[in-house]
Amino acid sequence: MKTVVKSLIIIFILTLELFSSVNLNSANSFVKGEPFTFELEVTGSSIKFPKIEKIDSYVVQNLGTSRSLQIINGNYSEKISQKFQILPQKDFTIPSFTFEIDGVEIQSPSRKITQRIVNKTISNNFDLQLNASKQEAYVGEDILLKLIFKYKKSLQITNLGFEPPHFENFWYKKVDNKNRRYEENGYIVQELEYLLFPQKEGKLKVNPLAIIVQLVNQNSNYGNFSFLSVPVEKRVYSNSLDFDIKPLPKSVNLIGDFDINATIDKTEIKEGESVSLKLDIKGVGNFDDLEDFKLDIQNATIYDNKPQIKTAYSKKGFEGSYEKIFSIVPSSSITIPSFKLRYFDKTQKKVIEKETKEFKVKVNSLNKQEISSKLEKSNEPKEIEKVIEKSITLKDKLLYFSLGSLVTILIFGLYIYARIYKQKTKEDKPLIKKLKSCKTKEEMLKLLLPYLKYDSQLDELIFECEKTKDFKGTQKAIISLVKQLDIKG
Structure with a gap:
């Protein structure tokens, strides 16, 4: 009897293994900066998936689930596939997960995933090239990066997908250049430009960028009906770039050539009046690293606005302007101190310090005569307008009442509508x-x-x-x- 029971158990387990399985579908490598996708495929009649939220400190994104029913030798089983995505930065391992299939715990296989260094795509059909205006620079100095993509005019491309770059250790912004698409020697050429600003010193690297190309499969069996074929997707990679970044002198975070100037609208005022001071900075350099200027003056109340910073890339480099206005209300005569600006001049290879001139503002106290004159003006009686009374009939009263009621209803309706509209517009997506x-x-x-x-x-x-x-x-x-x-x- 015991032998029969053991045999049945063995047959049951073998049957489970035959119709129950967990497969891991994924590549063995990834490219840094690109999402990595893997799939867990499970087969069985009753399946319970584990929660997968993190792998090696990376957050896991569930991309969706697909289900299908299959019949093998008259036995029904279900196949469930779940796709996941993470954004790894270094080598990692997809661990083994525990699944409950038909009441039995089954482990999924684990897999080590290594970072893959991509090389520039060499092809007669495509080319993606990165060019930099300089390979040596200082921290904060602008570097113009040009991305040139070209492909054969004869190719039937259905879609181009450029993955926005993530330049590690660089702050960057896109340069808006129009009409950067043209034809050259049988190729369509498209150009993009970025300004890079290195954020730290040392040997820095820009990894290859990628463009995803979808094109008609010319080797399909549909002949002239190419629109019926499934597009082929291909990744085109650029070259990488290496940079040697030098540090700025201590206590300096600006590099370039700047001019600073301050002006005031008056140097003598009466007590209670204000002085307007305008601060201007113009030049070429890393304006986005410019620190905000403040004023602190005893015996004065100071109001200031947010600075207006405008920048644009030109032949001179990253040009910009900084403008800020202060409104100063002194209670007595004051001295407005100078503003100082320190930056590194690459041409002269030294730190330059520039400053504005200081301003003395004289405040004149009000005398007794001016005070009493102001008080007299404030106490003058105002002219009283004469009101002409007019007799109102009962008919007029009814008309006024009707009009008043109508206006009240209209105002109330508008108020309700405005409240509802405001509430709708305020609702978050x-x-x-x-x-x-x-x-x-x-x-x-x-x-x-x-x-x-x-x-x-x-x-x-x-x-x-x-x-x-x-x-x-x-x-x-x-x-x-x-x-x-x-x-x-």
Whole structure:
């Protein structure tokens, strides 16, 4: 009897193994900066998936589930496939996960994934080239990076997908150049330009960028009906670039050539009046690293606005202007101190310090005669307008009452409409609501991973969210940016 029971158990286990399985489908390598996708495929009649939220500190994004029913030798089983995505930065291992299949725990296979260094794509059909205006620079100095993509005019391309770059250790902005698409020697050429600003010294690297090309499969069996064939997707990689970045002298964070100037509208005022001071900075250099200027003067109340900073790239380099206006109300005669600006001049290879001149403002006290004159003017009786009374009939009263009632109803209706419209416009979009409800950075990263490569600023905040300890601060910054980008989700 015991032998029969053992035999049945063995047959049962063999049957489970025959019709139950867990497969891991993925590549063995990844490219840094590109999302890595893997799939877990499970077969069985009753399947319970584990929760997969993190792998080696990387947040896992569930891309969706697919189901299918299959019959093998008259036995029914279900196949469930789940796709996942992460954004790895170094080698990692997909661990073994425990699945419950038909009441039995089965382990999925594990797999080590290594970082793959991509090389420039060599092809007669495509070419993607990175060129830099300089390979040696100082921290904060602008570097013009040009991306040139060309492809054969004869190719039937259905779509081009450029993945927005993430330049590690560089702050960057796109240069807006129009009409950068042209034909050359049988190729279509497209150009993009970026300004890079190195954020640290040392040997820095820009890894190859990629463009995803979808084109008609010319080797398909559809002949002249090429529109019926499934497009072929190909990644075209650029070359990489190496930079030697030198440090700036201590206590200096600006590099370039700047001029600073300050002006005031008057040097003598009466007590209670204000002086307007305007601060101007113009030149070529890293204006985005310019610190805000403040004023602190005893015996004076100071109001200031946010500085107006305008920048543009020209043949001279990264040109800009900084303008700020202060309104100063002194209670007695004061001296407005000079403003100082220190920067590194690459041509002279030394630190330059420039400053504005200081201003003396004389405040004249009001005398007794002026005070009494002001008081007399304020106490003068105002002219009283005569009101002409007019007799009003009962008919007039009824007409006025009707008109008043109608106007009241209209005003009330407009008020209700305005309240409803305002409430509707204030309602957050679904994605904003989800982001606000996130309690941890893991929840937020799950929501944001599908929008990776949507915007360079958003990419930086996503990476910052994964590392930051100030989750609330980063959450506010992300919500504010998503509102500006008007992302639908």
